[in-house]
Amino acid sequence: MMSLDQERNANKLSIDIMGTPTGTSGWTTHTLEFSRAMREFSTVNLRTHRVGALKLLFNKDRDMLLNGMFKKKGDFCVVIAGKHHPKELTARWIVWETTKLPDSQRKLCDSAQYLWVPSHWGRENLMANGYAPERIFVVPEGVATDFYTPSRVLPKKNKFRFLMVGKWEERKFTEALVRAFCKEFKSTEAVELYLQAHNKLLPNFSLSKKIAELNIANTEHIICGAPCSKFELRDLYRSADCFVLPTRAEGWGLPILESMACGIPAIVTRYSAPMDYVTENNGYLLNVAKMVPAQDSDFGINTGLWAEPDVEHLCALMRLAFEKQADLREKGQQAHRDAQAYSWQKSALTATNVIKNLV
Numbered sequence: 001m002m003s004l005d006q007e008r009n010a011n012k013l014s015i016d017i018m019g020t021p022t023g024t025s026g027w028t029t030h031t032l033e034f035s036r037a038m039r040e041f042s043t044v045n046l047r048t049h050r051v052g053a054l055k056l057l058f059n060k061d062r063d064m065l066l067n068g069m070f071k072k073k074g075d076f077c078v079v080i081a082g083k084h085h086p087k088e089l090t091a092r093w094i095v096w097e098t099t100k101l102p103d104s105q106r107k108l109c110d111s112a113q114y115l116w117v118p119s120h121w122g123r124e125n126l127m128a129n130g131y132a133p134e135r136i137f138v139v140p141e142g143v144a145t146d147f148y149t150p151s152r153v154l155p156k157k158n159k160f161r162f163l164m165v166g167k168w169e170e171r172k173f174t175e176a177l178v179r180a181f182c183k184e185f186k187s188t189e190a191v192e193l194y195l196q197a198h199n200k201l202l203p204n205f206s207l208s209k210k211i212a213e214l215n216i217a218n219t220e221h222i223i224c225g226a227p228c229s230k231f232e233l234r235d236l237y238r239s240a241d242c243f244v245l246p247t248r249a250e251g252w253g254l255p256i257l258e259s260m261a262c263g264i265p266a267i268v269t270r271y272s273a274p275m276d277y278v279t280e281n282n283g284y285l286l287n288v289a290k291m292v293p294a295q296d297s298d299f300g301i302n303t304g305l306w307a308e309p310d311v312e313h314l315c316a317l318m319r320l321a322f323e324k325q326a327d328l329r330e331k332g333q334q335a336h337r338d339a340q341a342y343s344w345q346k347s348a349l350t351a352t353n354v355i356k357n358l359v
Contacts, residue, residue, distance in 0.1 A: 095251030100304030
């Protein structure tokens with residue numbers, strides 16, 4: 001006779017999750033956190049297309065190792081990243097930031113029976129690119145709400161801190177953010193901009209050199225961060241007063257939610273995926289001046305449109321956050337509350353419900 005636990009496990013679906021379980025990227029966070037959360041609802045077989053990272057983190061059965069080739073084992077397959085997966089009964093997460101999918105993304109979309117997107121904007125974008133709505137499901141990504149929490153002790157500091165977390169790239173509008181900050185705030189004001197904006201994908205990248213190359217005045221209150229651990233990143237969020245990301249487009253925007261979970265409100269562009277979770281009550285919505293052709297030669301982006309944030313409005317919102325700090329703290333408290341709706345456990349529950357209706 002089976003025990004209660006054995007019976008519960010026998011009734012669980014077996015789910016293959018293909019992703020990137022090693023490294024420091026957002027793909028790695030998505031793979032590991034989602035897989036861990038899914039274990040509450042299903043038996044998880046975690047796989048990777050990277051031969052050097054062929055590890056089975058949650059099962060001991062060595063037969064599950066890929067050895068470079070994917071073999072379907074479970075009732076359903078979820079692909080976060082990777083190749084060599086089955087098409088039938090497979091959902092692939094599509095995270096793209098321009099209005100027109102390039103051929104590489106279309107190939108990914110065509111490789112799976114179902115398409116998952118983190119946001120409602122992502123679903124509308126795929127439908128605008130010609131994909132049938134019955135193939136597309138909104139399954140939000142998550143945030144580690146048990147790890148990214150407000151600080152119990154308020155940090156002692158002499159300056160108001162804006163924090164940006166994200167690669168230095170055209171899509172993040174980082175250069176414009178630096179110029180806007182230096183334009184809006186005088187060197188005599190007690191305010192700083194902390195840039196956690198290293199880009200390891202660019203050869204010989206130097207954040208301080210990038211800022212120096214802008215040849216603008218009043219950069220002494222800009223702090224250049226270095227790659228750090230997730231514990232150091234959490235401390236960094238907690239040290240901030242206001243998060244700022246004037247992005248051209250986000251497929252999800254994990255750092256925004258991480259800052260919100262820590263009780264730090266965000267200035268975010270009024271466009272794309274963050275509109276699912278950033279509001280005027282828990283943050284500051286930055287106006288879009290216009291839509292422009294998406295171009296970034298560093299990453300081969302040259303299809304569709306993305307947003308051109310309103311720089312004057314960005315300056316005004318940073319000034320507002322700096323001068324109305326009581327309102328800022330109230331937004332931060334609401335941001336923390338709202339972020340709880342996006343835990344990885346809730347992401348896994350949504351995914352499980354979708355899968356049960358498909359198998």
